[in-house]
Amino acid sequence: MKSRGRRHVHQVFADFSVTACCEMVSSDSEMSWSDIFSHPLWPFCTALLALVVHLQRRVRWNPKACTVSLKGKTALVTGANTGIGKFIALDFAHRGARVILACRSESRGAAAVKEIREKTGNSDVHLRLVDLSSLDSVRDFAKGVLEEEKALHILVNNAGASGLPRQITKDGFDVSFATNHLGPFLLTSLLLELMKRSAPARIVTVSSANHKNGQMDFKHFHGENLTYYFDKVYNNTKLHNIICTNEFARRLQGTGVAANSVHPGFVMTEVMRHYPLVFRWIFNIIGVFFLKSPEQGAVSSIYCAVAEEIEGITGKYFDSDCSLALPAPLARDAALAVKDFEVCERLTLKVGFS
Numbered sequence: 001m002k003s004r005g006r007r008h009v010h011q012v013f014a015d016f017s018v019t020a021c022c023e024m025v026s027s028d029s030e031m032s033w034s035d036i037f038s039h040p041l042w043p044f045c046t047a048l049l050a051l052v053v054h055l056q057r058r059v060r061w062n063p064k065a066c067t068v069s070l071k072g073k074t075a076l077v078t079g080a081n082t083g084i085g086k087f088i089a090l091d092f093a094h095r096g097a098r099v100i101l102a103c104r105s106e107s108r109g110a111a112a113v114k115e116i117r118e119k120t121g122n123s124d125v126h127l128r129l130v131d132l133s134s135l136d137s138v139r140d141f142a143k144g145v146l147e148e149e150k151a152l153h154i155l156v157n158n159a160g161a162s163g164l165p166r167q168i169t170k171d172g173f174d175v176s177f178a179t180n181h182l183g184p185f186l187l188t189s190l191l192l193e194l195m196k197r198s199a200p201a202r203i204v205t206v207s208s209a210n211h212k213n214g215q216m217d218f219k220h221f222h223g224e225n226l227t228y229y230f231d232k233v234y235n236n237t238k239l240h241n242i243i244c245t246n247e248f249a250r251r252l253q254g255t256g257v258a259a260n261s262v263h264p265g266f267v268m269t270e271v272m273r274h275y276p277l278v279f280r281w282i283f284n285i286i287g288v289f290f291l292k293s294p295e296q297g298a299v300s301s302i303y304c305a306v307a308e309e310i311e312g313i314t315g316k317y318f319d320s321d322c323s324l325a326l327p328a329p330l331a332r333d334a335a336l337a338v339k340d341f342e343v344c345e346r347l348t349l350k351v352g353f354s
Contacts, residue, residue: 199256
């Protein structure tokens with residue numbers, strides 16, 4: 001209720017400021033830009049807009065005020081060489097965890113490890129390479145983790161990409177679905193037994209509010225019936241993320257392993273690096289004023305990974321201010337979740353470790 005009330009206040013402020021600005025402009029159709037900027041209402045509208053932006057970026061939970069220690073715990077974060085993932089890993093390292101950065105780029109991953117070690121003084125931060133779009137790579141990665149790690153207490157499925165061009169992987173899957181969903185699904189499945197032995201443990205899947213615009217069609221996995229336009233494919237993968245995370249949670253009841261999904265907010269990250277330059281330029285300009293920083297975007301994931309007050313809560317969806325929220329109706333369909341999970345199992349687990 002508090003979250004909905006806060007969003008309502010934000011909208012009232014936004015509507016009022018827009019109305020005021022429109023009235024300011026319409027009061028004189030011949031008004032020049034210099035007249036607008038010198039108008040008495042201009043500072044007022046600017047202040048209102050600044051307040052709206054400030055409220056949008058606020059969250060109710062501050063990770064720096066959370067004293068939870070992760071000493072003796074092991075955490076794994078995918079896509080941790082940049083953006084949200086790096087700040088999640090940085091937080092875990094500050095808390096004393098053994099942190100594994102699961103990255104595709106060795107050079108960028110090594111740079112992130114060096115930076116995190118220097119900033120936290122925690123030398124127990126390590127890089128392991130994985131390409132989530134390749135099931136063989138995921139299997140090799142998981143095999144290495146199982147052979148080298150005695151425990152795994154936190155798994156954050158953070159890696160993802162939007163705007164990838166149409167491409168079919170060697171496994172026969174659309175590259176966006178492989179990267180954003182099937183790869184993380186397989187990784188989670190292969191690490192479950194280790195997490196059960198490490199319980200209490202938590203799985204956090206970074207989804208998006210855009211899942212509400214997603215569609216369900218199992219032919220999408222193979223690149224069929226897809227519309228490659230802006231983030232349409234991305235939205236579909238984010239819907240699958242929540243559905244399968246909920247089913248993981250149901251199947252893990254009683255094991256001490258919780259599984260939740262989160263919306264990080266609308267964040268200035270490299271998620272749009274595959275879009276045309278002009279769209280990235282517009283996104284970056286707008287983002288300076290209205291979007292969260294990657295550090296702010298990491299908060300909801302960190303909350304779901306460490307907050308004591310949600311111990312035992314599983315199968316839920318959290319929004320960007322760390323509040324429980326209702327996902328789209330499709331994401332709450334229990335029968336669909338079972339079917340989706342079984343399809344993903346069939347597609348990814350038909351071949352075990354080599």
